[in-house]
Amino acid sequence: GQQLNQSPQSMFIQEGEDVSMNCTSSSIFNTWLWYKQDPGEGPVLLIALYKAGELTSNGRLTAQFGITRKDSFLNISASIPSDVGIYFCAGHRSTSYGKLTFGQGTILTVHP
Amino acid sequence: AAGVIQSPRHLIKEKRETATLKCYPIPRHDTVYWYQQGPGQDPQFLISFYEKMQSDKGSIPDRFSAQQFSDYHSELNMSSLELGDSALYFCASSLGASGETQYFGPGTRLLVL
Numbered sequence: 225g226q227q228l229n230q231s232p233q234s235m236f237i238q239e240g241e242d243v244s245m246n247c248t249s250s251s252i253f254n255t256w257l258w259y260k261q262d263p264g265e266g267p268v269l270l271i272a273l274y275k276a277g278e279l280t281s282n283g284r285l286t287a288q289f290g291i292t293r294k295d296s297f298l299n300i301s302a303s304i305p306s307d308v309g310i311y312f313c314a315g316h317r318s319t320s321y322g323k324l325t326f327g328q329g330t331i332l333t334v335h336p
Numbered sequence: 337a338a339g340v341i342q343s344p345r346h347l348i349k350e351k352r353e354t355a356t357l358k359c360y361p362i363p364r365h366d367t368v369y370w371y372q373q374g375p376g377q378d379p380q381f382l383i384s385f386y387e388k389m390q391s392d393k394g395s396i397p398d399r400f401s402a403q404q405f406s407d408y409h410s411e412l413n414m415s416s417l418e419l420g421d422s423a424l425y426f427c428a429s430s431l432g433a434s435g436e437t438q439y440f441g442p443g444t445r446l447l448v449l
Contacts, residue, residue: 255436259440264424264445266340266342266426266440266443267426268440269437269438269440272437320392321434323381323384323392324369324371324381324428324438325381326378329378
């Protein structure tokens with residue numbers, strides 16, 4: 225069953241605004257990943273976080289691995305129209321060799 | 337940089353038919369993962385392989401089987417297809433069995449009529 229709660233489910237923002245989304249879990253993950261998916265395409269890895277407390281940036285994207293290892297957030301600064309898409313968080317446990325557990329996704333719409 | 341390659345990109349099958357999806361991982365990646373994504377859903381893990389051995393198993397139906405070959409490519413075989421099998425099927429690859437950082441392919445869209 226679903227173990228990651230991602231919010232918000234959708235966001236409608238104006239170009240230039242900042243965006244924040246987060247994922248929480250009732251259990252610990254050892255790695256947090258953030259992906260962006262365009263309709264009909266595969267998820268594209270944006271940021272990977274490997275240590276509790278880690279703060280990582282990738283251009284206008286910033287993500288943090290929560291201290292408790294049960295949450296993570298993604299911020300997008302100065303949004304642009306091409307940021308439109310579905311953003312997924314995903315968690316990985318070291319006890320699980322393959323499985324990524326995904327959040328429900330955040331649908332981002334950016335109005336020019 | 338080379339990415340994960342999946343074929344075919346689109347597939348239409350009738351109920352009770354079989355389908356084979358192929359995945360070619362990023363060069364030097366030794367681990368492949370298969371995920372199923374239904375409309376409006378998040379990807380659900382099916383199965384993974386490391387060095388040609390099954391490394392983890394998720395919610396994969398018994399009608400499905402998969403394997404990884406000596407060149408590290410993988411095939412997902414789906415038999416007795418049902419309408420509910422219509423979905424996007426993604427393959428991901430990583431270097432090493434830990435599965436921490438997985439890179440996804442473009443997916444195969446399967447439609448079962």
